[in-house]
Amino acid sequence: MAKHQTRVCQRDSCRLRFPVPEDSELGERCPHCEGPTTLDDAPYPTFEARGDDEVTGPPLEVFLDNVRSLRNVGAVFRTADGAGVRHVYLGGFTPTPDHPKMAKTSLGAEASVNWSRHVNGLEEIERLADNGARLWVLEGGPSAVPLTSCLRDRGSEPIILVLGHEVSGVDPRIMGHCERTVRLPMRGIKGSLNVSVAFGVAAYFLRFG
Numbered sequence: 001m002a003k004h005q006t007r008v009c010q011r012d013s014c015r016l017r018f019p020v021p022e023d024s025e026l027g028e029r030c031p032h033c034e035g036p037t038t039l040d041d042a043p044y045p046t047f048e049a050r051g052d053d054e055v056t057g058p059p060l061e062v063f064l065d066n067v068r069s070l071r072n073v074g075a076v077f078r079t080a081d082g083a084g085v086r087h088v089y090l091g092g093f094t095p096t097p098d099h100p101k102m103a104k105t106s107l108g109a110e111a112s113v114n115w116s117r118h119v120n121g122l123e124e125i126e127r128l129a130d131n132g133a134r135l136w137v138l139e140g141g142p143s144a145v146p147l148t149s150c151l152r153d154r155g156s157e158p159i160i161l162v163l164g165h166e167v168s169g170v171d172p173r174i175m176g177h178c179e180r181t182v183r184l185p186m187r188g189i190k191g192s193l194n195v196s197v198a199f200g201v202a203a204y205f206l207r208f209g
């Protein structure tokens with residue numbers, strides 16, 4: 001990843017501070033007002049791959065039931081890589097990493113996470129349930145319990161976390177095969193989070209909480 005440095009607009013009416021890659025001519029003019037800029041050479045920190053953070057929860061897999069947006073699926077792959085998720089099941093019309101635009105949001109993380117495609121998600125869920133998989137669906141609704149109160153029940157056996165479509169949520173027949181429905185607390189005016197954000201919160205709780 002290119003190192004970055006900060007440039008500062010010299011116009012008193014603007015004073016925009018913004019990062020640009022080192023050795024780039026970008027930023028010599030302010031992108032906001034086109035005024036001249038100067039360099040602040042304090043170095044930005046960079047994150048290197050670590051792989052040694054302590055995992056407190058069980059192995060985790062994720063099942064995406066008809067998640068339609070490439071950006072959301074790409075973001076799920078990036079988070080799955082970070083959380084050490086073992087496998088991503090792509091159900092229904094969920095786009096796969098074969099799509100050329102996926103790498104824009106996954107930033108290559110799809111190469112490090114196993115995945116499989118299942119055009120009929122319900123049939124794959126039935127197969128997983130018949131094989132004894134622990135299926136936890138992340139969804140709202142009256143039977144949902146807060147994920148935060150489930151951490152002590154995580155155990156050590158793998159969990160498959162099921163998430164659903166951006167508007168309709170998880171197929172009710174799929175929910176019927178899941179041993180529990182867990183929800184993330186919501187305190188605002190909206191009933192749900194973006195699906196990739198919800199996955200990130202839940203995955204990090206389950207793996208490292």
Ligand SMILES: C[S@@+](CC[C@H](N)C(=O)[O-])C[C@H]1O[C@@H](n2cnc3c(N)ncnc32)[C@H](O)[C@@H]1O
Pocket residue numbers: 138139140162163164165166167168169170182183184185186191192193194195196198
């Ligand atoms: C935007 S939500 C779907 C809409 C939702 N079913 C509704 O009634 O508005 C997309 C997916 O994100 C997950 N999700 C988002 N916010 C959540 C929350 N607070 N608790 C549990 N799951 C959530 C679920 O898997 C859900 O299927």
